[in-house]
Each structure stands twice: as C-alpha cells, then as structure tokens.
Amino acid sequence: MTYEKTQALLNQAVADLSKAASIVHQTHWYMQGPGFFYLHPKMDELMDQLNETLDVVSERLITIGGSPYSTLKEFDQQSKLSEEVGTFDKSMTQRLERLAEVYRYLSDLFQEGLAVSDEEGDDPSNGIFSDAQDSIQKTLWMLEAEIGRSTSL
Numbered sequence: 170m171t172y173e174k175t176q177a178l179l180n181q182a183v184a185d186l187s188k189a190a191s192i193v194h195q196t197h198w199y200m201q202g203p204g205f206f207y208l209h210p211k212m213d214e215l216m217d218q219l220n221e222t223l224d225v226v227s228e229r230l231i232t233i234g235g236s237p238y239s240t241l242k243e244f245d246q247q248s249k250l251s252e253e254v255g256t257f258d259k260s261m262t263q264r265l266e267r268l269a270e271v272y273r274y275l276s277d278l279f280q281e282g283l284a285v286s287d288e289e290g291d292d293p294s295n296g297i298f299s300d301a302q303d304s305i306q307k308t309l310w311m312l313e314a315e316i317g318r319s320t321s322l
C-alpha cells in the first residue's frame with residue numbers, strides 16, 4: 170500500500186497553510202480602515218485555525234512515513250501562494266479579497282487531496298482533507314459576506 174500522492178498533497182498543504190498564515194499575519198498588521206476593531210482580532214482567530222490544520226496535516230504526513238517541510242525557505246519555495254512586501258496603501262476590501270483568493274486556493278487544494286486520498290484508500294487523510302475543507306470554506310463564506318457578495322463556491 171503506497172500513499173505517495175496523498176503524501177505529496179499533504180506536504181503541499183503544509184507549505185500552503187504556512188504561507189497562508191503568514192499572509193493573514195500581514196493582514197493583521199497592515200490593515201487600515203473601517204472594521205479594524207473587529208477584523209484585527211479576527212485575523213488572530215484565522216491564524217489559529219490555519220495553524221491547527223497545519224499541525225494535523227503535518228502529523229498525518231509523518232504518520233504515513235512522510236517528511237513535512239519545516240523551514241521558511243521550503244514553505245516559500247513549495248507553496249503556490251505568492252506574497253508581497255507589506256504596505257499601508259490597500260483598502261480593507263482589497264485585503265479581504267486577497268484573503269478570499271487564498272482561502273479559495275486552499276479549498277481547491279483540499280479537493281485535490283480528497284481525490285488522491287480516496288484513490289489511494291487513505292481514509293484518515295481523506296477525513297483530514299474533508300474537515301480542513303469544511304473549515305476553510307466556512308471562512309471563505311464569511312470573508313465574502315464581509316466583502317458584501319455571495320459565496321463563489
């Protein structure tokens with residue numbers, strides 16, 4: 170029994186979740202505008218959720234014989250998410266729209282994870298991808314509601 174594709178997807182998620190948490194942290198620091206008082210602490214919650222998922226994904230990868238990326242350099246090189254140097258010239262809506270893109274990307278990644286773990290018969294990883302996608306999609310809905318549009322799912 171080999172879980173090769175599932176391992177690769179779990180490790181991709183390790184890199185992307187790490188980078189997503191960094192993008193949320195930048196939002197926490199650089200946001201300006203209406204909503205700051207509730208959105209600033211909300212970013213702490215989102216980071217906690219991403220980091221919890223990261224830990225579960227990473228430990229499942231180790232459990233099935235893989236080696237999770239664990240350095241900032243690996244996260245940066247392996248993640249498909251891109252970052253920009255922080256600036257104070259973006260509106261709150263622009264920042265939330267960027268986060269919605271990031272969450273949409275993660276939702277799509279977990280969809281791929283569901284497919285490969287199903288194909289390889291790795292039910293626990295399948296459950297992890299399912300839980301992760303549920304939580305990411307719920308946040309995506311909230312981000313889009315805050316922006317003032319319907320969910321894009």
Ligand SMILES: [Fe+2]
Binds near residue numbers: 197
């Ligand atoms: Fe803070």
